[in-house]
Amino acid sequence: MEQKILEIVSQIMEVPLESVTLASSAETISSWDSLKHMNLVLALEETFGVLFSEEQIAELTQVGTILTVVAKLAKP
Amino acid sequence: MKLSFADMSKWLRDTDRSGFLPFRLVVLRNIVVEPLETYLRYGAGCLGINLDIRWGDYDAISAEAVGKASKWISLDTQAVMVFCHLEGASRALAREFNSLDRTRQDAELARLADWTKAVTGGIRSKTQAMILWQGFLTPAYPAQGIFDSQTSDGQLGAIRRLNDAVRDALGKTPGAYFVDLDLCRCRVGDRHFYDFRYWHMGRAPFSLDAYEEIATENLKFLRAAAGKAKKCLVLDCDNTLWGGIVGEDGLANLKLGAGYPGSVYQEFQQAVLDLHHRGVILALCSRNNEADVREVFRKHPDMILQETHFTAGRVNWNDKVTNIRELGAELNIGLDSMVFVDDSEFEINLVRSHLPEVETIHIPMALAPQAGYLLMSSGLFDTLTISAEDKRRGQMYREEASRQHQLAAVTDLDGYYRSLEMRLEIGFVDGFSLPRLSQQTQKTNQFNLTTRRYTDADIQAFAQREDAAVIFVRLRDRFGDSGIVGTCILTFSQGEALFDTFLLSCRALGRGVEDAFLSQALRLAKSRGASAVVGEYYATDKNAQVSDFFAARGFEEIESGDTGTARRFRFDLSRPVPPEPEYFAAIESPVTAPGRD
Numbered sequence: 126m127e128q129k130i131l132e133i134v135s136q137i138m139e140v141p142l143e144s145v146t147l148a149s150s151a152e153t154i155s156s157w158d159s160l161k162h163m164n165l166v167l168a169l170e171e172t173f174g175v176l177f178s179e180e181q182i183a184e185l186t187q188v189g190t191i192l193t194v195v196a197k198l199a200k201p
Numbered sequence: 202m203k204l205s206f207a208d209m210s211k212w213l214r215d216t217d218r219s220g221f222l223p224f225r226l227v228v229l230r231n232i233v234v235e236p237l238e239t240y241l242r243y244g245a246g247c248l249g250i251n252l253d254i255r256w257g258d259y260d261a262i263s264a265e266a267v268g269k270a271s272k273w274i275s276l277d278t279q280a281v282m283v284f285c286h287l288e289g290a291s292r293a294l295a296r297e298f299n300s301l302d303r304t305r306q307d308a309e310l311a312r313l314a315d316w317t318k319a320v321t322g323g324i325r326s327k328t329q330a331m332i333l334w335q336g337f338l339t340p341a342y343p344a345q346g347i348f349d350s351q352t353s354d355g356q357l358g359a360i361r362r363l364n365d366a367v368r369d370a371l372g373k374t375p376g377a378y379f380v381d382l383d384l385c386r387c388r389v390g391d392r393h394f395y396d397f398r399y400w401h402m403g404r405a406p407f408s409l410d411a412y413e414e415i416a417t418e419n420l421k422f423l424r425a426a427a428g429k430a431k432k433c434l435v436l437d438c439d440n441t442l443w444g445g446i447v448g449e450d451g452l453a454n455l456k457l458g459a460g461y462p463g464s465v466y467q468e469f470q471q472a473v474l475d476l477h478h479r480g481v482i483l484a485l486c487s488r489n490n491e492a493d494v495r496e497v498f499r500k501h502p503d504m505i506l507q508e509t510h511f512t513a514g515r516v517n518w519n520d521k522v523t524n525i526r527e528l529g530a531e532l533n534i535g536l537d538s539m540v541f542v543d544d545s546e547f548e549i550n551l552v553r554s555h556l557p558e559v560e561t562i563h564i565p566m567a568l569a570p571q572a573g574y575l576l577m578s579s580g581l582f583d584t585l586t587i588s589a590e591d592k593r594r595g596q597m598y599r600e601e602a603s604r605q606h607q608l609a610a611v612t613d614l615d616g617y618y619r620s621l622e623m624r625l626e627i628g629f630v631d632g633f634s635l636p637r638l639s640q641q642t643q644k645t646n647q648f649n650l651t652t653r654r655y656t657d658a659d660i661q662a663f664a665q666r667e668d669a670a671v672i673f674v675r676l677r678d679r680f681g682d683s684g685i686v687g688t689c690i691l692t693f694s695q696g697e698a699l700f701d702t703f704l705l706s707c708r709a710l711g712r713g714v715e716d717a718f719l720s721q722a723l724r725l726a727k728s729r730g731a732s733a734v735v736g737e738y739y740a741t742d743k744n745a746q747v748s749d750f751f752a753a754r755g756f757e758e759i760e761s762g763d764t765g766t767a768r769r770f771r772f773d774l775s776r777p778v779p780p781e782p783e784y785f786a787a788i789e790s791p792v793t794a795p796g797r798d
Binding site: 137159163170171179182 | 205399402405
């Protein structure tokens with residue numbers, strides 16, 4: 126799941142996979158604006174079959190947090 | 202296989218699209234629809250188009266379209282999509298409907314209709330680009346509940362009237378089209394179409410499924426405008442046109458008829474026939490004994506499709522790759538104009554791997570009940586207009602077959618041409634011929650010197666220019682009316698004329714029509730005072746057959762690129778115009794009389 130999330134972040138933000146880590150965030154990736162964020166949220170929902178709440182959407186601006194939230198929501 | 206949003210993003214990041222056809226799209230909107238970009242660019246990429254999308258500022262439709270200067274729309278814009286969400290255009294109609302009386306309702310509708318006209322007209326004043334107006338969505342739960350549908354005054358009725366008014370306004374603007382978002386909503390399902398979280402968080406109303414379907418619908422327009430609509434449907438027989446295998450089960454045991462299970466196949470045949478009636482050419486491709494298949498067509502009482510609906514066929518034991526190649530050559534159309542339908546995964550994969558240009562639709566037995574739906578949902582044959590010509594196309598191809606038959610009986614070619622009693626009509630473009638001419642520029646690949654694709658609006662613009670002329674040639678003979686078969690656009694500058702466009706439909710090739718049409722165009726240039734005519738040839742992977750067209754007709758080559766991909770020729774009009782071939786029974790021309798100088 127972690128690897129898949131790193132891939133999705135790199136694809137949506139259009140940055141090399143090597144540059145994305147669990148510590149990456151909207152602060153460290155310059156292309157991560159609000160529109161890209163929406164694309165990221167929708168892509169994560171589609172890939173993992175989950176639905177985020179508005180509060181969660183607002184929180185998902187850091188890759189580590191994304192992993193925690195997706196892991197909590199995704200069915201085992 | 203369906204790619205996910207992330208997969209498409211990856212494909213876009215990693216695929217070199219520098220060799221693709223560039224296409225510049227501007228999106229005007231009063232909502233956030235940016236996730237569309239991924240679907241649009243990916244879908245366009247699959248068509249060999251590299252889409253460059255410029256996003257107009259949020260809620261700036263009027264400013265961009267009607268304002269004096271536009272930030273994004275320019276002369277080289279090729280398409281403009283307009284997303285006008287009802288909420289933003291009229292909060293009253295969208296959210297406060299029950300507080301409106303009929304008078305205020307009508308006033309709102311009139312205001313919006315006028316505004317649409319102003320926006321469309323404003324865009325048109327800045328560019329000849331195709332306009333794709335996204336229709337207003339009707340609500341699945343209208344303001345007046347179950348009563349809403351009992352009256353034409355309801356919210357549904359009001360939005361439908363609004364869409365009708367928009368459609369009227371667009372109809373008066375060449376090259377402007379109505380994209381029916383309600384159809385997209387139906388296909389996706391209303392419950393899956395909206396994302397209410399993002400509507401509130403960022404004025405982005407749609408779900409990912411909705412964006413995908415909206416992109417698919419809009420791409421059908423781009424496909425058609427780029428000349429990539431398919432022309433020919435190639436059909437397997439056993440378990441595709443009928444249930445069962447004729448060679449094994451026998452004629453009497455085939456599943457085909459009004460009742461189940463034969464209705465599955467009869468309904469598919471009906472869908473195929475209806476496509477044929479809008480201009481799709483049909484061909485058979487079946488591994489079978491020809492006599493067996495012929496017997497089904499001639500003797501089975503429940504066949505909807507008849508032999509006369511098919512223009513060509515390969516019913517034999519050769520592989521389908523060879524057969525489809527031969528069909529393309531016989532019909533004189535490119536493999537990338539063909540769609541192949543089969544129930545067999547093996548045959549589909551064989552064609553996919555050997556002829557990737559051919560589009561395939563695999564309809565395994567389990568999906569046979571929805572075969573017609575699958576065929577229509579592909580949108581592969583969709584065109585911007587359906588002309589009277591299209592409806593007659595199948596018949597015209599059959600007439601061509603009769604001509605070939607005649608040719609076999611005559612040995613000298615001029616004698617054969619004479620025996621056809623061909624009559625040409627040359628004319629200036631008018632309201633009736635305009636859609637056909639733009640369609641020709643969009644669809645003609647082989648006999649096309651410059652392969653410039655034009656919309657109705659582009660052709661109209663040429664027609665209105667003092668320094669340009671648009672003419673067509675229509676062909677009739679003793680076997681029938683081939684309709685408009687050629688388009689020529691001349692532009693005039695500094696005392697010389699230039700062939701911006703010179704093309705001929707493949708169904709008119711090899712009969713000297715191009716010679717007569719060229720002579721007529723030269724006469725026209727001369728009558729307008731030009732001292733010379735310049736012809737250009739731009740190579741594509743389809744038009745090699747015309748690379749020497751001008752050179753073979755007395756033009757002098759004045760320039761050619763190193764690679765021979767662009768060549769320029771000149772014909773000095775102080776020389777006599779070559780005479781039209783004598784074997785035409787008549788050439789009617791308001792342009793200028795045929796004859797000899």
